[in-house]
Amino acid sequence: MAGAKQKPPGRIRIVGGSRRGHRLKVPREGSVRPTSERVREALFDILGPVDGLTVLDLFAGSGALGLEALSRGAAHCTFVEADNGVARTLGENIDTLGLSDRSEVLVMPYARALARLGFRGEAYHLLFVDPPYTMLPEVELALRPALPALLRPGGVIVIEGPPTLELDAGLEVVFRRRYGSTVVTIVKEGAGRR
Numbered sequence: 001m002a003g004a005k006q007k008p009p010g011r012i013r014i015v016g017g018s019r020r021g022h023r024l025k026v027p028r029e030g031s032v033r034p035t036s037e038r039v040r041e042a043l044f045d046i047l048g049p050v051d052g053l054t055v056l057d058l059f060a061g062s063g064a065l066g067l068e069a070l071s072r073g074a075a076h077c078t079f080v081e082a083d084n085g086v087a088r089t090l091g092e093n094i095d096t097l098g099l100s101d102r103s104e105v106l107v108m109p110y111a112r113a114l115a116r117l118g119f120r121g122e123a124y125h126l127l128f129v130d131p132p133y134t135m136l137p138e139v140e141l142a143l144r145p146a147l148p149a150l151l152r153p154g155g156v157i158v159i160e161g162p163p164t165l166e167l168d169a170g171l172e173v174v175f176r177r178r179y180g181s182t183v184v185t186i187v188k189e190g191a192g193r194r
Contacts, residue, residue: 017071027089034064053125063090065128080113130160155189
């Protein structure tokens with residue numbers, strides 16, 4: 001994983017749970033920057049058990065984060081991906097892992113997806129936010145007003161960004177650590193809004 005644009009690997013692996021070791025395709029098109037296996041493993045160690053949780057992977061790309069959560073027992077994941085080609089690869093990854101029955105893919109821009117999910121009354125336990133880094137300030141502003149309806153009580157948001165930005169989505173930071181050129185920040189609903 002890196003903040004600078006680089007050619008992604010052709011495949012990455014699921015690192016834990018029932019699909020451990022299964023490989024995921026990584027789209028070559030677009031600015032897909034999958035979360036590395038090392039960072040995903042550390043992240044899920046910090047998050048702890050995700051059994052039965054509902055997950056929103058807001059900038060899904062290859063689906064690595066949401067699929068890792070499903071492999072580890074999450075009940076359902078909604079994946080949002082704006083790029084049609086990337087979404088096709090994401091769909092192939094979901095099918096290959098046999099997780100179609102616990103997955104939904106929304107092929108649309110994130111802002112439209114937030115509006116649709118809000119209209120449907122969807123709320124999640126775990127939200128992954130890993131957009132292109134240049135979009136992060138804009139995404140945080142769009143996300144803040146949506147959070148009261150989008151995030152369940154005690155829900156957690158995982159934000160990936162560059163070291164130069166400290167984002168919190170208006171919630172209290174419960175974890176922040178740098179991994180190479182990426183900073184992973186975890187904020188929690190109910191830990192205190194700012």
